[in-house]
Amino acid sequence: MDKGDPAARVLVVEDDPLLAQLVIKYLEREDFAVEHAPDGVEAVTRAGHFAPDVMVLDIGLPRLDGLEVARRVRRFSDCYIIMLTARDDEVDKLVGLAVGADDYLTKPFSHRELVARVKAMLRRPRHADRADDDDALRVGPLRVDRAAREIHLGDRSITLTPREFDLIATLAANPRLVLSRRQLIDAVWGTGWGGDERMVDVHIRNLRRKLGDDAASPRFVRTVRGAGYRIGTGR
Numbered sequence: 001m002d003k004g005d006p007a008a009r010v011l012v013v014e015d016d017p018l019l020a021q022l023v024i025k026y027l028e029r030e031d032f033a034v035e036h037a038p039d040g041v042e043a044v045t046r047a048g049h050f051a052p053d054v055m056v057l058d059i060g061l062p063r064l065d066g067l068e069v070a071r072r073v074r075r076f077s078d079c080y081i082i083m084l085t086a087r088d089d090e091v092d093k094l095v096g097l098a099v100g101a102d103d104y105l106t107k108p109f110s111h112r113e114l115v116a117r118v119k120a121m122l123r124r125p126r127h128a129d130r131a132d133d134d135d136a137l138r139v140g141p142l143r144v145d146r147a148a149r150e151i152h153l154g155d156r157s158i159t160l161t162p163r164e165f166d167l168i169a170t171l172a173a174n175p176r177l178v179l180s181r182r183q184l185i186d187a188v189w190g191t192g193w194g195g196d197e198r199m200v201d202v203h204i205r206n207l208r209r210k211l212g213d214d215a216a217s218p219r220f221v222r223t224v225r226g227a228g229y230r231i232g233t234g235r
Contacts, residue, residue: 009033011052013043026111040064047073058084074100078162080121097202100161103195123190137172144172164207171231180228
């Protein structure tokens, strides 16, 4: 889309007032409805009332850090989360994605790049809105209920982040096909997505951990070296 959907809401969570003002200006210029929270506690409160489509979330916040904000917001919201980090540090990035973030940007960043990421997130309809998701997929003892967006392993329910669910659902819907990182990004994040393709590996790693899936001898998600990922254990 060339302009932001007027109904699309973005919550900017940033304690630096100058940076927050600049980000808000760029987003409002693209016709997004924007609210600002200067600290973590207010961010959780505003997320509940404002119901953002996207949250731009700094990691280093007063009162409550960005990682804890993401954990709490994920209890009631499926909004997209872009984490902002002041350190070019893989630990921050990986942990941020593990708590349910969809992407990250390292400061200093291009504000045009931030706007482009927000637009890319909103370009593709939610998987939950798709009519062909009204069925369940099975991979051995694993049941992927796309209509309810629930995962069950035997009689146990597994709690996944929105992106983890979309990844396993995409793989399960394409049995025996090897899907590259780029194909998975196009299916889950949307075509034209400009983020780091390695975030697919991070989400797959978190997904395996929650499913109790050993990467060396997987039951559900196989790595095909040099090609991508596929569902199932058959060779």
